[in-house]
Structure formats: C-alpha cells, structure tokens
Amino acid sequence: MKDSYDLLVIGGGPGGALAARTAATAGYSVLLVEKRPAPGAPVRCAEGIGKDALAEFVKPDSRFISAEVTGAELVAPDGVSMMLSSEMAGSKVGYILDRKFFDRELVWQAAEAGADVMVKTRASAPILSGGAVKGAVLEYCGSRKKVHADLTIAADGVESKFSRWCGIDTTVPVREIMSAAQYLMTDITIDPSTTVFFFGNTIAPEGYLWIFPKGNRTANVGIGISGKKSGPGNRAKDYLDRFVAGKFPNGKTIECIVGGVPVCRPLESTVMDGLMVIGDAARVVDPMTGGGIYNAMFTGRLAAEVGMKAISDGSCTREGLMPYDEGWRKSPLGKSIERNWHIKEKFITLPDAKLNAIIHSAKALDLRDFSTISLVKEIIKRNPLLLADLAGLMASIG
C-alpha cells in the first residue's frame, strides 16, 4: 500500500470491483479496500442476474454461476400462479450466481488489472480539506494509516457510512428498507430452471418471497418485507420460517442469510468535491425487484470512466464529476429506477384481491419478456378494471 493513489475505492462488492478494474485497466493507480476478510462473504444476496446484464461486465463462467434459469413463476396470494415461459423468452433469461466466488472473481480481476487490494481494511474517516474529500483514514489489523487520493469512490453498500461522514444524508426511510432473510436450502423439491415469486400481504407484506434455484434440489429461499411491516413476531425471519415450515418441512438449511435492500429513491446527489457514490451506497437498487448487482456494476464502471477524465484534467470537483451523476440518471438504468419506484409505490398499496386479479389476468397473456414495464403495460391494456388503480402509473410509464 502506498501513501497516495489516483483513485481510492471503498468497498469490494461488485460496484467497487468494477470501478477499480476499470481505472486500473486504463493505467491509473488504484487502491481498493474491503473491511471484511473476504469479498462476497458472508453472502447478502439472492444472487439472481439477467444473462445479458451479466455479460455486459464479465464473461460468464461456471466457477461463479450456480444455475441457469429459463422461466419465472408468479404466485398470487390465493395460490393461483402464472408462468413467464422459457419458450417465450428464448433461452436468454438469467443466472443464479454464487456471490462468494463472483465477488472474489471481480476483485481478482481488479487486482490483475493492476489495482492494489487490501482486505480486512476499513475506511474509518474521510480526509477532508476545504470541504473536498482527499482520501481516507484506513484501519488494518490495529494499525491506522492515511491514504491520499485525487478521487475517492464510496462503494460501501447498504450500510454505507463514508458519504455520510462527508456530509451526504444516506438515511433510508423505514418504509423503504426491505428487511430480508434467506435460507440456502437443500433436499427440497423444486423446478431447477424456474425462479418462483410469491406475493401477498400475509406471505410477504409490501415485498415478496422468492425461490431461486441453485441446483436440482437446492435453492435460495428468501423474503423481503417492508421495514414498516417488520416487528416482534413478524420479522423477515418469522415470515420465512412460517413459509418454509409449510412448503419445505423436510428441507435442510445450510446457510442463513440476512440483509437490507434500499428501495428508496437514489441519493439526491451522488457526487461532491473529490467523491463519487455508487451501487447500494448511492441507493440505486431497482425499487421494484430489489436487484442491485447490475446497478452497482453499471454505476461503478461509469464512475471510473468519468473519474479518470477528471483525474487527468485535475478537475475532481463536484462540477468535474457531475457527468457521472447526470450520466446514470439519464441512462436506461436511471430511467427504469425512477419508473419502477413509482410502480413500487403503487404496488405496495394493492390489497390481496387486487394482486389476485392482476395475476389471474396476466396468466392469460403471452409474455415475451420479463421486465416489470411490459408486464404492467400488458396488464393495464387487458384489464381495464384495474386501470383506475394503476392510472397514476401511466404518466411515469410514458
């Protein structure tokens, strides 16, 4: 570890790793710090990602892919289910990753590209000078060191503190944190090529419960509920335990995972003098699905691209870094986050009877793609009775 770098990246998740890999590949000096002993572990994810989405950033490899999925099943509160079929979607649907290996692979690639990597190293404070971020204080096994950098990228995930220390309010509203629990279960009977989503206010209030296959008889079985609905006796784990007791009474749990997914709007600003914020730390998760792996990689790469230019121009100011903030907001990703936030706001108000009606009507459709938007558009088209409920969405859908 040197005393100063062009770029300091805080956090070794998919966002931080992509930022570090991008800048190191282009020849910039980069330090990536990760507070945990190993990137990716313990896992805090259901590990689903679209095939195309993954391929934008890394060559698919069986070392970090647990399963390929070709279809999805949506289950209404009354138990009626609809399939988003594989024939309709071709073969390009999704992967269930193995994040322990995936996250490590990405950090590995950053290191191979020339980035310095420090694990078990925590950023504990920013170095601030005249209101600008100039690096961070790092703590490593009892020692403390200041590392200066022209630019710092906060990729510190849902529990992000770094940008808060720099003056950005990152608090997630209680009603917009998905409180999540998941078991990696084995010895259960599932369809190994289909992801299953369960909806309903008794099963997963203001959220959903999922089964993501990781093998023939193995799957991530998990749930996210609104923080607002969480409380003694009705926490994510309680809901999950009730579901598992009914559905997989003889299944074996070989890993217990918990987490929080921010489904609020992104930070008002993701740049300040000397600092960029990416991934979960920037709250750029898809508010409807809770998916954030792609979003973290996308913002990580874009931040590095804009950041490299700013470093070379000696302009790592808020203005110099602004093309990153504007860039992701204007991108298809930024637009879909905005749109899906509105859809989510409507979705969480629907009583079970409405959820039933939606899934019953969608069951009759030939859906060719899995996006929330096409689903909602089709449902509105075919089911005018729901229009009144979903009308507010039309404006944001366009």
Place this chain on the structure above:
Amino acid sequence: MLPANSIGMLKIHRDICGYCGCCVSVCPEGALELIDAYLEVDERCTSCGICAKVCPLGALEVTK
C-alpha cells in the same frame, strides 16, 4: 439475554445479529456501524428504536 453491548438504551444481542447492515442504513443519527462482523452503537443513539424495528432477526432491543 446478554447485555452484550449497551450504550444508552440500545442493546445489541450479538448472539442473534447476522451483521447484515440493514439497521445501519435506517439510523437517522448515523449512530450504528458495522465493523466486519461486529455491530457498534455510539453516543449519538437517541434510542428511537427504528433500527430495532427493521432488523430481520430481532437482534436489537431498546430497553427502558
């Protein structure tokens, strides 16, 4: 339960905590920090209970 770590009125039950960071993200005071597998609370905590509500496992408790 162990009063594992209690500053002010917030108790962290370390035997329950799964160190996921969910609570850290909702604390309006920035009083929580996840140090690897070790959650810490500092003097900024106002015992508002928000973190205790959202914890997926119920590892946090505000005691009166």
